[in-house]
Amino acid sequence: MSAVSDHLAALTDPIVAVLHASDAVEARGAGTHPLGYPAPAGAVVVRAPSGVVRHDPDDLTVTVLAATPVAELDAALAEQGQFVPLDPRDSRATVGGTLAAGLSGVRRLGFGPLRDHVLEIRCVTGTGAVVKAGGPTVKNVTGYDLVRLLVGSLGTLAVFVQVTLRCRPLPSVAQWWSTASTPDDVLHNLVRPVAVLADRSRTYLRFEGEAADAAAVRATVGDAVEIEGVAPPGETCRGRISVPPGALPAVGAALDATGPGISWVGEWGVGTMHVGCSSSDELRAARDVAHAHGGWLLIESDGADLDPFGVARPNLALQRRVAYAFDPDGKLAPWRYGVELPAGAHR
């Protein structure tokens, strides 16, 4: 135990020192997924250490330091025939940064949201306290589930130092197919597809499993064409719409009605729609579509003058009290959420 504590203390001490010395602190990973309002001039940047601490293949768990690049984690796990579906858009992203951003990958339909892959987070709070959230085992209800609060907290609650993740065995076959079938048909006719995506012309299906099942899936879909993968919208102005999953067809139609400029890829069965635009005006139009369908749009890149969220956080007063619980002096990137508008208002 003491060896573990010493190892962690050496890693956390420099971060604790920064938190004691500074009033405005930004935890930064690879900087590949900047969300929310940017840091003001003068904010002190802290970076977590990097490296795989231990992988226990038989326990299906892996512990890494937070700044480990996801690509490095993926490679280390693949050597033992395992993976964790973190799936950041850019695999140069760090594990800690991916968890702080909280953006689930396109395999969410099959593997669940990002938060479900995280077992334990060792972190430093705004007061400089070194805190363990969760625990190292694959099943655990010991105390409050602080892990889920931390995932997606944009660095405003704590600086992540070390995380333990739940691994999965790599399947014998993993394949993307494209088909002319509707995404609704694919979603309901197949057993446990890992992803069902669609843009305005095609449906894309991800299968992971046994070879015999792959053949059966292919037979069910009929016109399935093997493809390398699905490119998300590549435009510089990007957003992520969150709507009830049943609204995706209507959202796609409404986006198309705004004109040809907006490209989109929807995650069927999930309710996430990735949109790419050539201007912030188009992004604004896409946001209006999201709001009209009971959802919202998160700016993922280049939103120019747009509010990154466009809606207030639900339960705002409670959200603020939770932030206060971790960071009473408001040191940890409070600017991320900016000055929030009343619920319902948006720019």
Place this chain on the structure above:
Amino acid sequence: MLDDLAPVFGAGRRARARAEPLELSLYARDAGLAEGRAGAVCFPRDASEVAAAVAACARRGIPFVARGSGTGLAGGATPLDDALVIVTTRMNRVLGVDAAARRAWVEPGVLNLDLTRQVTQFGLHYAPDPSSQQACSIGGNVGTNAGGPHCLASGTTTAHVLAVEAVLPDGQVAMFGGEIPDSPGYDLRGVFVGSEGTLGITTRVLVRLLPNPPVVRTLLLDFASIDAAAATVSGIIAAGILPAALEMMDAEITRAVEDFVGAGYPRDAEAVLLVELDGMAGGVEAQVGAVERVGREWGARHVRVARDEAERQLLWKGRKSAFGAIARIAPDYYLHDAVVPRTKLVDVLREVYAIAQHERLTMMNVFHAGDGNLHPLIVFDRREPGTWERVHDAGTAILETCLAAGGVLSGEHGIGIEKRDLMPRFFSAADLDAQAQVAAAFDRDGLANPHKVLPAGSRCGEAGLNRPLPDGTWL
């Protein structure tokens, strides 16, 4: 208090808020061993009535305790300090099923198994399946982040709850999570699930439903030693198979169950594994073959694959009747719950049996081996002098063994008051302070199920003392 509640809950004989001795006694404990004391009991019919009861408590500074079916084993629903017990069993409607989107809004009093029964017509089911699933409620499942055999592949309650509507300790109604996949800000839904009624009371839940798999195969493997069975568990995982369920039963419990149910379990086995594989036909058959191979490599004497649904149900009936079967052996039992890394199962089990032997106690094990989630079960007769103390000592030693092996205090039952004072063995003062600060963000005055989960002094600078543990409390 009853006067305050009368406008909403009525008065007199037909009142739904009462303080009769019989009710106070019934609601003084849950299925755990600790007995508390209720000040009054009320039975709201909807969220507004829950809010009214909570608001009345807030005004008077009276603590309140949410209670579903009362099947919890950690004393989480045991009232202390004459708390008002708010029972959600009358809020038991399935409000709406969206079969296309595979989700349903339900009230907290809906029973776990009833939910699955009501969505069977759509080819769907609710995945978390605690052993108490015929009796336990969805609201209680949310409170404890309940598990069950089929959580191995599909995750515990938190992975199946998309949104929770709750009455907060100030009487306000809030919605955490929702129909959409993500919301800006922190995942308050995530911290609420498993908070054991200390952050508020669940009044409505949006659950995720899973399509029934087209092919399900259930295997029973029997072994001449516990070690061989435990090694097979690791071997299955190492072979890249994540079964839908992977349960172990030792010799004592296997015989007890066989006497009780007659499921055809081998009476001479030292351990049996119940393995369930599901999915598409090709993959399942391949995995059945692989599990059989791994089992035989580790010395499985027989591998029985259920031939039909009736035989499959019978095998599961054996597993799920384990606790009923115990009653035939001794009047009292104490069921533990801890998790260790799967790879430590063999060593930890050996130590756990040694502890029972040392304390001269009868212990059985029936548990979620695939998760490393142990449920050592001690049967005893509390009328025998000195037994209680030995049961107590064995329990402490078992939990210490699990922690030393890199495990945690609870996998699915929760902390409640049972394990509250053991929390500092797993968490540092800073860890506990962070948890206490978050709890205080929801419950400033500490009226929501007080004295549960966190021991006294968890919050740095906190002066107040926990109520001493009541009689019958475990630790």
